[in-house]
Amino acid sequence: MEIIQLWMNLPSNLKMTQPAYQGLQKEDIPVILSTDAKVTSQVISGRMRNIISPAQSITGLSVLNVKAKAGGKELFQIPQEEIVLLYVLHG
Numbered sequence: 001m002e003i004i005q006l007w008m009n010l011p012s013n014l015k016m017t018q019p020a021y022q023g024l025q026k027e028d029i030p031v032i033l034s035t036d037a038k039v040t041s042q043v044i045s046g047r048m049r050n051i052i053s054p055a056q057s058i059t060g061l062s063v064l065n066v067k068a069k070a071g072g073k074e075l076f077q078i079p080q081e082e083i084v085l086l087y088v089l090h091g
Contacts, residue, residue, distance in 0.1 A: 002089070004087070004089075006063070008059070008061065010058075010059065011059070014058060014059070017058060022055050022056065024044075024054065024055060028054055029042045029043065029044060029053065029054075030042070030043045030051045030052075030053060030054075031043075032048055032049060032051055034072060034073060034074040036071075036072060036073055038068060038069040038070075038071060038072025038073070039066065039067070039068045039069070039072040039073065039074040040066070040067050041064050041065070041066045041074065042064065042065040042066075043062075043064060044063040044064060044065055045057050045061055045062055045063040046060065046061060046062025046063060046064075047062060048062070048064060048076070062082075064076075068091075
């Protein structure tokens, strides 16, 4: 089992927000398969295409868990004003 925990700095107007935990089971997390069937994307938070995660984010954070096989291709459309962090675990 691997777990990644992401902590983000909240904007000043949300600094005193009470922490909250949202536990999702694997079957509750939407999965999108690429057209070549080599890339799977779990929508942990936020949205991808027209799929919206059941997890709630007070900042609108989108989190995807993407797994790709060799040669797999997927197109991610990200609004220009959003910032992207890509963290590669393996490969």
